[in-house]
Structure formats: structure tokens, C-alpha cells
Amino acid sequence: MPSLSQTQGSFARALLDPSDPAPQDVRRPAGADATAPQTRRFDIYRNNVAVAAIDALGETFPAVRALVGEEFFRATARAYLTQSPPRSPLLFRYGATFGDFLQTFPPAARSVPYLADVARFEFARLQAFHAPDAAPLSIAALGEIDPARVASVTFSVHPSVSLSRSGYPVVSLWAASTGLMTSDQVDMGRAEDGLVVRPHLQVDSHILPPGGGPFLAALIAGKNLATAAEAGGAAVPDFDLSTHLAGLFETGAIAGVLPPPADSVQPNAAPRAGL
């Protein structure tokens, strides 16, 4: 008699590979074709697993689905499932590599080259939906910092923040496919850096102004304000720091200001403002 582990091992293999026979331990109904690799009963489980995984991807990636159509989406999702089945019972975590898959999956990459970026953007939106709660910080908090030291402060971004840097109009494509914009409003020649943030309950999507992508990327990486402004300035010559900073605070993307290391002595200063 096979062990439980052996039965589950062969059951698991056959679930993902239709050419693999069902475990011998599976009882066949009277009248069923004894030469078929699997019974129709076993196929119900195969189908349940595939449908549940594909439906989960469909809920996570509604814009990708709308962009390519239901049939293409389900075929693509099935190919992804075969290559990358879920690893966690939390299905909202499933699809972290779907964007990378789309980038190299020939039917998608050839016909819809921007699909991978839209997928990554959507995945970021779902992760933001489930991200930890935190209160966004008001820009007024900067006023409490010694003006001579503002250039050296660093920020902690809101835990829901994600930056999607794309060579395509990724946010506009997402907005058009979910009905928030019309498709003739999408400028296909424009590269967009998208910011996803969930300051309260609702997940917001923003298109960052030119220079905003490198600026936010530097802040997320823990660079201080002056260094981040340099990164923005390297991207656009007329980078206006105060506009970008005010814009970021307005989205709720900043959760805390961390004063610079205490080289200028402030023994009683709180280590963090805002969190």
C-alpha cells in the first residue's frame, strides 16, 4: 500500500501535468475506461485547481485581462500556472512574477509589449490594498526641522508605496482598461512613472511628473533630500524640488521624516517625527 506521502506526491504531480496518471490508489468508477490515465473524477480536482488559480490571477490583474481579452488571458494564466503554481495559501500573493512571465512569454511579449509593466503595476496595487495601515505625514512636519538641516533629512515612505517605472504609459493604460480614462486619452509615446499608495482605505494611482520617478526612487532607497533632488535634477534640468516634495506629501506617500544623524547635537530631539 502506498504511503500517504506517496499518494499525495503522485496526486500533486498529476494535478499540474495532465499527461501524468492519477495515483493508482484512486478508485475508478465501474464502467470507466481502465486505460485512461485519469478518471473524469480526478479531472474535477485538476479543473478546480486550475480554475481557482486562474480566477485568482484574473481578480489580481483585471486591467491585463481587459487589455488582452478573456480567452487570451485564461490561456496565458494557465501557462503561468504550469510554470509557477501558487506557493502560498494567500492567493493575493499569487502572481508576483506574472509581469516577468509576460515579458518573456512570446504570445504576450510580441503582441502587447507593455503588458508586463501593466501587470507589475496591478500587482503593486493589490499589495498596497493589503499593506499595513499607517497615517500619512503632513508636510507641516518639515517646518519643525531646523532649515539648515532639511537638506540632510531622509524619509520613510508609507508602507503601501510602490513606484512603477515604465517606458510605456503604464498608469494611463491601466486607467483606460479599468474605465477611469478613455483609450484615446492614452499617449502611447509617453513613458510614465507610476506611484501606488493607499493612505487610508482606497488605493490611489498617480502619474509622477518628469523627474518624480528618480526622485522618489532615491527617497525610497533612503537617500537624503539633497541627494534625491540631485537624482531628479539629473533627469529634468528644471526639476523643482518644492513642487515635487509638496506633491509627494499630498498623495500621502510620506509617513515619516527622519532627522539627519546627530552630528549637530540635539540631545532631546525625538529620533523620528511622524510615525
Added chain:
Amino acid sequence: MHQAKTMDHIASGMPPRAGVSLKPQHYHEILEKGPDVGWFEVHAENYMGAGGAPHHYLSQIREIYPLSVHGVGLSIGAAQPLDEDHLARLKAVTDRYQPELVSEHLAWSTHQDTYFPDLLPVPYSEETFQRVADHIDQVQEFLGRRILLENPASYLAFESSTIGETEFLSRLAKTTGCGLLLDVNNVMVSATNLGYAPEAYIDAFPVDHVGEVHLAGHAPDRDETGAEVLIDAHDRQVADCVWALYRRALGRLGPVPNLIEWDVDVPAWATLFAEGQAAQRVMDEAARTTDAEPVLEARRA
């Protein structure tokens, strides 16, 4: 008398009334209307994210209604060890919401590092029994509370099964102290698919361990031999044959909290609410009938 009868069942703070699945599309309507529903049940995994809307709304609803947390991903029937990270996530949910009931399935869904989003069947052997009993012990010890284990909806059986399902569940309850969740739709689905009488299953079910009942809709299909197959779809109203089976179960159960499960093609709140009310009426009618039958009193004595 009902109070006394209820005491036969496993103790929980859950009122012996009809509850329904809590779905995100109904959060607002429930909070606005405060409908007269006995309780709500959520899938534990949907509340394992860190923050945001799911916790925001569940926290508010939980303040008003009794709650059941129903896990679908712990894989208690797996040959391999339980995923301790997932167990910790389940404990975070039960610690946070302090639900009246916590339940999981007699099924597996993980093998090595793959998660199969379904509830897969186990052979009923002594090896499986020991494995499942050990896992339930581990879960109950870790959570610091009793859980209910649900009978599965099955599409196939195993040659190596040597123990009947009701006996398997009964032994698990006695060995581990866990309670049981009797899913009446699953009984109809499994009995149809595996070719036994659902009434006999209900009559043999160890009712004293039952802490909750599930009711749901199933989808009819056929296998390659032309035989009828039922799919545990949770996508429609409860079938008449399942209501009939539930009435039969109530004759033995007495008042136990029951739940309408509806997870796919979730209808408007009014439809789900009406289905819950239908379940309440069936439970109430059975209680009146049971009161009138002194023979059941004698059985209890």
C-alpha cells in the same frame, strides 16, 4: 428544553441561529442596515493581509455580530508537516477577532512548496488518521482553543481507505477533542459522487460533536460513464434535496448554528439574507417538531 438540548453539543458562544458568509461586496449594506442575521463567517485567508479595507470592515462588523473564522489553507490532511508560518497567520486572525468558532477541513492542499487552491481528498487509513490527529492536536494547542473539522465534498475514493468517513471523523473528535462541522451539502455531493445513501451518512454522523452546520449550492454534472456528479460550487441557492437532508439532520442535531455559504457568483445582499432566513425557518420548524416528540426527551435521559 432547547437550552438543555444545546448543551449536548460542543460548547461555544455562537448562538444556535442561521448565519451567512461575509462577502466584501456586502460590507456597506450590512453596516448601514444592521440586518437581523445570527452571525457571519469569513475565510481566514482573506484576512491575513496586514491592513486596509478587509480589517477595517471586519473589525466594525465583528463588533456587532458573532463571528466564525473558517480556514481553507491549513492543509491539515497533508502528509508533510503543517506550515508554521500559516498557522501563525491563523492565530493572528483568531487572536485579533476572538471568533466564537474556528474551523478547518479534513483535506490537504499543499505538497512540498506548492499550494493547490482546492480541498483535496485523503484516504481513510490508520496512517492518515494518525497524521490528521497529530495536526489537529498541534493546531488546537497553538491556537489555544478547540477547532471544528469539516467533512469533505469528494469526487473520488481511494482503494486504501479502510475506515468509513463518519467513523474517521468520530474517532478524530474523540481522540483530539475537536468538534465537527457538518456540511450537509458536502454529504449530498460526496454521497452522489461515491454512490452511497446520504441519509445513512447523516444517520451515522457523530452529532454530539457537531458545533456548526454548512449549507450551500452545488452544480450538477456527469462523468465519462454518464453517471451524475455533483460539484461543490457554492455558487447558487441550496438544492431541495439538501434542505431535505438538513431537516433529517436536525432531527438528531437539535439547534446548532447553521451557515449559508455563497462564494462564487455572490448575489445581492437581499438574496443571501433571504437564504439565511430560509435556513432559520427550517431550523425553527424542526425545533417545534422536536419539542412535540417526547421520545427524543427519553433518548437524552
